[in-house]
Amino acid sequence: MKTPLLRLSLIAAALALGGTLPAQAADANTVTIMVGGINKIIYLPAKLTEALGYFKDEGLNVELQSQPAGVDAENQLIAGAVQGVVGFYDHTIDLQAKGKEVEAIAVFGKVPGEVEMVSTKAAPTFKSMADAKGKTLGVTGLGSSTDFLTRYLALRQGVESKEYSLLPVGAGNSFIAAIKQDRIQAGMTTEPTVSQLLKTGDAQVLVDMRTEEGTKAALGGLYPAPSLYVSNAWAESHKEQATKLAHAFAKTMQYLHTHSAEEIADKMPRDYYGNDKAMYVAAIKSSLPMFTTDGRMPEGGPETVLKVLSTFKPQVKAKNIDLSKTYTNAYLPAAK
Template sequence: MRFSRTLFHTVALSLVISAASLGAMAHAADKITIMVGGFEKQIYLPAKLTESLGYFKDEGLDVEILNEAAGVDAENQLLAGAVQAVVGFYDHCVDLQAKGKFVESVVQFSQAPGEVELVSNKYPDIKSFADLKGKTLGVTGLGSSTNFLTLYMAAKAGLKPGDIVTIPIGAGATFIAAIQQDTAQAGMTTEPTISRMLKTNEARILVDLRTVPLTEAALGGTYPAASLYMETSWVEAHKPEVQKLANAFVKTLHFINTHSGAEIAEKMPKDFYVGDKEGYIKALDAGKGMFTPDGVMPEDGPKTVLAVLSEFSKNVKGKQIDLSKTYTTEFVKNAK
């Protein structure tokens, strides 16, 4: 009898340990690393905001957010298998398909780039993109979305390849230094860098892509930009985790849509204000309309992106791109 009781306790203990081990494994499986192409940029606000609001934890996810200066570098980390997801521009999904790699936007954060082309006030004669002929233009990185958009607007303004030079100058302090030192005479950047340069009167806006109407005027349609994108093969193999991510981010987009810039700013790290909380809030209030309310891809958006890339990209031009494979709405439409 004593032997039976001892055996029972041993078996019961083994079952408890096994269950605990399985639970730990399940939790470990939910560990996801997301690379953001500059998480302090307001265009990528949902990444850090979701973490601050606790929505990842609410979904039982263990999410690590890593920061990379440019979207193209984040893309490279994804393709190398170092991270499971990227918060970056949707246009990478189109560009990569042209190179034979299948990546898709799972949650579409924005329907406008949230970027502007700033031009140094040392050059008062520059009134349009055509006037940038012979100038050096800053972008976050070569192969980045800012590079795509810069080359497109140059082509649209009648400039030929070689009429401008694009150089990588990042964002924030490195962007500002490049304009101040005349390394670049103009450049494409986001908030809060825009407000910082306008406040010091060192630069002015040449092209504004911060709202849907301004974007439609400049690019010919809605331009889906910031998104959560992943390799299609990973999405197919990890649908439960992807659904949890979609649930968390859709809640965040709803929060952005229903709260003021001041309320959102309170949830962000204070160093994101770069010493100007008032300016940060003002920029948020002016630009938060770029975000989608529900994470759904704008219906006409992918065609605009393809048209932009086809204008100048040797990778995309003349290629058959299946836009339906560059994004999915399955998860956002099933979000809680």
């Protein structure tokens, strides 16, 4: 029997030689989902759905796994090691440009929920992304959505990628350490890391994409991001499981808009907030407006994402991308 590591290596090698995205069959109603940082509030619906029992209500046995960066979760899906990923929708477009078809079947966020934070030390001379020249900027991983967005924000301010450095620093404590140690002068992260840095005074907000207003100002439109995506082939051959997953997440999105931040925090594991539950509750409260109410793709969102990616990724061009294959509302409950 091949070890999981060897199996992944063999699949990765096959893909490098032009193989196709495998549609690994799960056991009946058993699904493994990789989350690009399970304790990030932007991906809170994953753990919350489990905590609320909605997966079980649908007759599903769902195993949630976590990788600190979305690009690593994406690689697990491509390798066939998991059936789904909770990550950023933009990966579906980027992957289609590489010949891999994946689609979002439930969208959690109308906006990225990401914040470009600048260290307090660098802040006096780093007042906008136009000041990124010569700086080191933190991202969760190279090729991640934070990588995509950072490069776009800089380019929009006239700063080319060769004029600054990107450093993969992960999220949470590793991101905070990079800021404190001045290994990065600014970087992109999410809640609750944003609130932690603001509380300690180690960093300040430079670009805020937690709200629709802030996202439209930064990116020119809504940028649907946190979502559940699967391979198109898997969804087609496992329609029942795909539908059950989408329905479970749709119920969670309704829960988020009908319960308080305190009630939501009470459902989450204690290690998500440690000894500062009040800060965690505040972070959830500030993030709630970003979430969709029903898991559906917001109108116009895919076009904004395509515009952003095509700005700096030569292989991503509108004429070569079929957006209708990057998401679907078909597995969700009928719109009310």
